Amino acid sequence: MKRDIDTQLVEWKKSEFRKPLVIRGARQVGKTYSVCRFGETHFETFIKLDFERDRTIHRIFEGDLSTEKMILELEVHANISITPGKTLLFLDEIQECERALLSLRYFYEEIPKLHIIAAGSMLEFTLGSISFPVGRISFEWMRPMTFHEFLNASGREILADKLPCISNFSPVSETIHLKIIEQLKRYILTGGMPEAVKRYCRTGSLTQSFVVHEEIYQSFLQSLVKYQKRADIDSLDHLMRSVPSHVGSQIKYTRLDPDRRIEKTKTSLHILERALLLHIIKSSDATGLPLNATASSKVMKPLFLDVGLMQYCCGINPSDVLKEKNLSNVYKGALAEQFVGQELLAASGSENFKLFYWSRAKKSSSAEVDYLYVKDGRIWPIEVKSGPAGKLKSLHIFLNEHPHVEKGYVMSPVSFERQDVDKLTFIPVYTRFV
Template sequence: MQELPNLYSYLRYFKEKAPDFKVISAGSLLEFEINNKNRQQGPTGRIEYSYLNPMTFEEYLLAANKLAYDKLKELSPTKPVSEGLHTILSNIFKEYLVCGGMPAAVQASINKEGPLRLDAIKNDIITGYIEDLPKYSDLSDTKYDTELLERILSVVMSNPSKGLQYNKIAPGYKIEKVKKHIDILASAKVIRRSIHTSENKTPLLNGVNPKNYKLFGLDLGLCYSFMGVSPMSIYSNIDINDMANGAIAEQYVAQTLASIPPFYKTKAIYHWERQKKGSTAEVDFITEVGSEIYPIECKSGKSNKLKSLKLLLEEKVFKTSLRCYSGNTEIETWSITKNNDEEYQASVMSIPLYMLEHFIESKAS
């Protein structure tokens, strides 16, 4: 779409002159074309938007093992899974971590083409994104530094979930310039940004502090290839939260939260952090599901390790919190004494990482 001058503007004539035709338009840089101030008037008010993300784990599972998919959809996300099915779903989930959700990579994985072929496909996709970077200036009113864009993209893809300071992302560049280039990569949808919120009710946007942020890649599989992690290290690892200091698990949760319906708008990603001298803490995500707000932690081991979550619950009331890990479903009740000495009971639910999407769907319906 963005390759042909004014094609986006001509779409309005389909509505006026040929209403029988249903037109679907897509492009990796379509966002730039839509927001281009120099283009002619487009089909304003005559189009529907849908934001397409990489395939989710459930979509991958449907393609890889329909029987396992049907079994998962029958499960209650709040009850333990039988050990046999838990093992099967965990193994397929590891395949998804290596593959990611880009359609060509998924197809190769389903065809059992092997990790080398998967890696080649993902590297071709990454190369395509890098080759698109010079077009950012051509399709907008702003001049962007292609080398800086590539530097930021590489740092984020190889270190997802990190809240790096601007001068550490790109040493030698001015902070405002780095920020501007991060903004355009996020607008182009090749990276994702999670922002701190102090809110425990909707809208979460009311409590944001844009200075406290974390960055994620577009797709888990692309990040995996950037990291250079061996497939065998994924397949042989019991707890995914131990991989790459938890970055792989957090990247999975971030893109899952960004991919849930409705698809007509982009999803903001939030987390909570406290940056006090001698007392820093971070809860990986805070998200709205249905009518409730859930803190989400990606942590292995015993639930008593969730110290940051406990600090958050002492500051704000959350009825239910999630811990995503490689184990089976467990539910605990914590007795919390808030900072103002008020007491309440908090439910902490530990669920397998592969169960997250199913949990969200069950609560959102």
């Protein structure tokens, strides 16, 4: 399945300022598949080392991290000659070997022409515990498949090309809009985990993708316990099933798990965040950039890894999604908000691969805007709604209190054209953030 990261990998290969590349992302989002296909199609020789499956590889990185020694032993291990500029060296599940992570620095300094990519399912747990070679590596994020990638994978390339873009908007007809919404419903049920998408594409059955969701859920749970020996599996299980139901809502630890101590819930939530199964969206007052400068650590909303896994965990009836004309009416609009947040995060997020929103807590008139989108040094508030402008009270309040913000976007499942009403711009919910 073609992924957006394919183009980025080709650009990385050609760059004269190339550094060893570390691909970050949750388990089973397709990192290994994409790198392997890239290596096999764009290099004369390709070497893949899996530090989780083959523990003997670890010995190569013990002791002296001499690049000459490591290259020699890697060639012997793989029985393949390594030629800088013609060979791709792929270090998979690199979090299993901290010395291999450290070696990236020396490869960059001493053999800069050698193409090296590293990836790992639980890499975030390691990054915070070692002295990482900052400035000597580059990062690329990989998320679940976007709606655009889903359409391409399911053989609807022409429909994928019709998706409007927020920066260069081209409206679609009502007929095409209805076809896009029909596929969007299937994407929301299938989600963007590659295995679930593959199962759906091969069988045409949404039920088959639901089977994959259960398999993925269980594998996530077991991997978390492996990397966090002291983790409370019951607490993690509870949060993984309950957090998706809080998407679109501000959360409090006591509400997430009233039967456990707050400290336990905080710990488990932090584990889920580091495993990239959960993204914490912080509230910013949006008075200026960067948004993170005024972000609150107390006011937050959750975004789950994948909309398909979300609907699975929440037990949403698939028929309710398929028969509903307006997706904002399904599950209190949380599915539509998860979808937009997931797409926004896949496009680098609000700021530095993070998401932010705006909230104001006042007894007389509290207000909240779903997302803050930053483009070309400007802030654009985004609401995921279905109603007319008159019902967008929070967005109007935000624009009144932030005169430096030119306008706000309303992403709606019922819109198929761009409509400007005062300082509001209505666009389809499936508009791409490119």
